[in-house]
Amino acid sequence: MKSYKSMSQEELSALYEELKKEYIDAKGKGLNLNMARGKPSKAQLDMSMDILDALSSKDNAITESGIDSRNYGDLTGIPEAKQLMADVMGTDPQNVIVFGNASLPIMYDTVARSYCFGVNGSTPWCKLDKVKWLCPVPGYDRHFAITEQFGIEMITIPMNSEGPDMELVKKYVEEDETIKGIWCVPKYSNPTGITFSDSVVRAFAALKPAAEDFRIFWDNAYAVHDLYEDKKDELIDILSECALNGNEDMVYEFCSTSKVSFAGAGIAAMATSEKNRKWVESTMTIQTIGYDKMNQLRHVRYFKDIDGLKVHMKKHADMLRPKFEAVLKCFESELGGLDIATWTEPKGGYFISFDAMEGCAKEIVAKCKEAGVTLTGAGATYPYKKDPKDSNIRIAPSFPTPEEMELASRVFVLCVKLVTVEHLLQNK
């Protein structure tokens, strides 16, 4: 195919007319498709329904160590659930606290705790003049929303194929004591799908932060979410790497089963050092008498162990892979060679990151919406929802069926072409 940039004014004008017609046709189809959020599909949720039978009236609700999961107490979770979540994260169960139905509230509460009470005895962030945060971009909108809510100034860090630009991270973290944290999705990153390389993880672990209360928020949301058996990304364990550098208190790691069992009714955990856990527990014990241990037990009884969980994740992969492939195939066949966009080809996770020509993303999303295809808002992958290049769009293929995903992709590439040609014509 011919690169759009090499086309003459006349060629572009003719193409534009053609694309406009196609777009009017597409709108006429009355589609209503949503690839805005990384939501599991109905069929994927159906796969987990047997979990509900893993704790029935016929079962006893007592854990192996004799904890009555139905009653108050056991603030940090049941031992079996700690083991399972530790295995998901590749760490030791003694590092783990199991919380409630999702990991986002753990992250929010961790920021809130630091804001109100400080970090392991440091000055509460609400008493500081300035708190800053590093945000690798493109990144996860709900992360950015938390730091924005607490009035924390967000500084963007470019992502590359190995992870965040670590030279820049190092410079900020080691020179500026107002930098208190960084958001990371280290495996199958949201939205680029890349996994942090060993050297990036080691560079994180070797940081010498200017601030004693600097923490890495390591959101290992897609730890077991491989799409391909034969080409999985591997992420090395940040906790042990940090310990090797005498930096054991520098990381909070988070994970959940939101995209393993049920998106609204999973279990979630944090792994971190003993000192950090004690600090977390000191406010946790005021906030709650304990999280839902019956749901913890239900999950453990069903999955049995990490091997059981991985068998389950293969079924998810079989369901998700065709959706990713439908998108990527459409992108390749329709946009390949046009030199108007780039996109990632993740080996796991929930997203594809798409970079349109600068200045086109918002308009593409709007055009898609008009034709019945809802995307994540353009800019959402940047702090304050402001993508300076107006280029990045997050594609979330998990919710629609593969057939719907193909339809949606066709509308999407059409809108990409239409908006890009319009943009090129205006800027000729």
Added chain:
Amino acid sequence: MKSYKSMSQEELSALYEELKKEYIDAKGKGLNLNMARGKPSKAQLDMSMDILDALSSKDNAITESGIDSRNYGDLTGIPEAKQLMADVMGTDPQNVIVFGNASLPIMYDTVARSYCFGVNGSTPWCKLDKVKWLCPVPGYDRHFAITEQFGIEMITIPMNSEGPDMELVKKYVEEDETIKGIWCVPKYSNPTGITFSDSVVRAFAALKPAAEDFRIFWDNAYAVHDLYEDKKDELIDILSECALNGNEDMVYEFCSTSKVSFAGAGIAAMATSEKNRKWVESTMTIQTIGYDKMNQLRHVRYFKDIDGLKVHMKKHADMLRPKFEAVLKCFESELGGLDIATWTEPKGGYFISFDAMEGCAKEIVAKCKEAGVTLTGAGATYPYKKDPKDSNIRIAPSFPTPEEMELASRVFVLCVKLVTVEHLLQNK
């Protein structure tokens, strides 16, 4: 029986020797009984096990209005659960937000939200020089722990048989704009077991707070927890009373099924005005994508409606009543007429409040502990765990069996006598 205070030195000394012997005997029994916390017993939890079958792999997990309870979204809870919790509180479902597994985190988060972000646009409490709070005493230790954690200065308000001393409450709330809240357990209060009278509720509703961000934290934890069918306490609805006074934003009401279904795995809710709900939702939507809607659906499918829930609560009452009666019978027969203690006789809830002779509570609790009976720490019913009279002890009869409760009560009254006589001898 003869009043201890009227006894001579000789009589007291003789009694003391006798009680000491009895106490040594009691210690010899090697008891291990716990009436420290308002925990449901195993048998009580067993009564709720069928809830687990109300949402199995054979059921569909879709609500009546078409919400997939397994997926993300629906921040404020499913409509069916709003209806059920509204009926528990005696309010309208449109006032209700349904949260996670317990109400304590809702209260904590509500204080935390006000501390970090203010109340409906007011100055965040963390930016104020002084925040004060009213604490009716004796009261609930976990309430006081929250306000203590946030550095809020707690002022005690005496409780009487109708509720808090409302003249004092009015004086503080209307004259001091640093007073930002008050803790209340309006029905079967923790620990006195009394229910706020209509005139107390109306006095609350008619308050004209000096601070626009003053809120009543109305912890309606025991709304449906009557012990007797024929002599229930009735609590009038604070939300509608407040509305009558143009004070609709002044109250947050909380409730949960922690002591209806499972103590660790129930559902919990807040009822409040539209303005307040919007403010709550503005941070909720950052903190979480939604609470566990499957557990909400499980509860609604099992209880069906408030009538079903009340039938269930009658079974609880049948189980709890003998425990309360065992305690009260023992108190009456062993302590009646001795003029050394008073106690409440609640018609519902989870606690009996016991007032020993001044200066004796700590020692009684210690002596009980030594004889294998664990009580709530003396002082726990006061802010900062400081009971100025060292007199109040909270008795929690729910966890032991009736037989254990009788044994525990015997040890308790023995310790009361022993410590009191010792005290009288020292002060002769």
